Amino acid sequence: MTELNSQPKRARPEFRNINALSDLPTYRLPPAGWVSILHRISGAIMFILMPFIIWMFDTSVSSEISFAKFTSVFSVGVGFIPGWFVKLVALAIIWAYLHHFIAGMRHLWMDINHAVSKEFGRSSAIFTLGLGSLLTLVLALKLFGAY
Template sequence: MTELASASKRPRPEFRNINALSDLPTYRLPPAGWVSILHRISGAIMFILMPFIIWMFDTSISSEISFAKFTSVFNVGVGFVPGWFFKLIALAIIWAYLHHFIAGMRHVWMDVNHAVSKEFGRSSAIVTLSLGTVLTLVLAAKLFGLY
């Protein structure tokens, strides 16, 4: 009976509602949280830009003339939209695919090896973010003609 009495005297944790305007800007999301949110965003980007992806694939392989039109869209543009804008859209697709693929492989690795720990989650999230960023920058340099 004394154990129950002493257990009831411990202070209980206090829960409160958050104020989105004051609490959220100061909250620091861990790297695994960033990877999770960006994984969802990259999936949404790929889904939303699917018509552009299909257009690029179809135009690039249909014929030599359509491939010439395809390359002119990226070099010169169409109408009032400049070519660099289409390159930015293609770069968004490249980033979305790379991040989504790398984050997906991270999840598969964690599932297969039962590697669910705070340390592995943090380190693998940092690797995912940095690898996706580096690969995107390399492909961006190629897309914009730096090499």
């Protein structure tokens, strides 16, 4: 009797645990992976900084005097916190909002169309990263007084 399947067996892939110190620095994450991770990070930043966001909104709209105090915090600082640090925290909130919004629109667009190719995922991820970075840079220049 002859064997029906006379082809040689292919070697099965070897799965092993990932070593964070040696494997992760050499792993190349695709742009869509970066957008996904940064989407989660931006959501966490907005959640953690929510008390600061509420304080900024409340102080800026309460009265003219409180608005003057609010704007002075960005130039002089508050307590032991310098003004440039407050600007950096505000810039982190700006980046988090912009990235989260743009990436959220990307995810909604992909959910609506149901047919997403690998190339569209890559190009839309690059667009998301680029647009979020560009808008953050423009607003950073405005925040730090370049124009």
